[in-house]
Amino acid sequence: MITLHQLRGAAAVARALPRRAGLVSKNALGSSFIAARNLHASNTCLQKTSTAEVSSILEKCILGADTFVDLEETGRVLSIGDGIARVHGLRNVQAEEMVEFSSGLNLEPDTVGVVVFGNDKLIKEGDIVKRTGAIVDVPVGEELLGCVVDTLGNAIYGKGPIGSKTLRRVGLKAPRIIP
Known part of the structure; x- marks a missing residue:
């Protein structure tokens, strides 16, 4: 008993x-x-x-309990203007790390300045922002010669995606043109 x-x-x-x-x-x-x-x-x-x-x-x-825990670091948009979103809560975000919004970084203790590479019209105060853990890479190479691209290297000229397989970090120094 x-x-x-x-x-x-x-x-x-x-x-x-x-x-x-x-x-x-x-x-x-x-x-x-x-x-x-x-x-x-x-x-x-x-x-x-x-x-x-x-x-x-x-x-x-x-x-039998679920042992998988998926944690995401998220923050909230405090303000948006001139292509810069002020975000609170992303304490461990890295310089040049890509973040995702729910619809150059400037690091401060509690807020982060996020450069918006796309359309910032859909982002509003209070939106949730989460870290991706990925640093911004853009396509590079001869395939881009003559192409019109946006800030992330996506084709905007209407002829489909660019066939470049080589990616480089945005923050790297550009190669010299004249040796």
């Missing part, structure tokens, strides 16, 4: 285990708490439940 004291101890161990192991998400903590609470609520069933069964149930709840 399992006692209420043993059940509380098993629940405490189950809640502490994922934090110590570092392998299970916060969802597992919630699952073990729910399992312990459900076992505690059905006290009549506990009279026939052994300690091994309780720990087996708790283990199934912990191991």
Whole structure:
């Protein structure tokens, strides 16, 4: 027969285990708490439940919890004007990193100045902005000779995409023309 004291101890161990192991998400903590609470609520069933069964149930709840956590760093547009969006919340953004809006960087402690390479008419205050982790690359090479392109190297002359396979970072120094 399992006692209420043993059940509380098993629940405490189950809640502490994922934090110590570092392998299970916060969802597992919630699952073990729910399992312990459900076992505690059905006290009549506990009279026939052994300690091994309780720990087996708790283990199934912990191991069955979703361990994948997809975190995105996001911020909000404070203001937009003249092709510059002032964004709050992207603390770890890198210089020249591309960001995505929901519809040159200037780094300060809490806000980021984002150069908008596309149409800024769709961006408004309060829009969510998220990091991509990718630094801006543009196509380079002889395929671009005679092409009309936008600031990201996309063709805007109506003849389809440019066939350049070579990409270079925007912030790199341009090659010398005259040796």
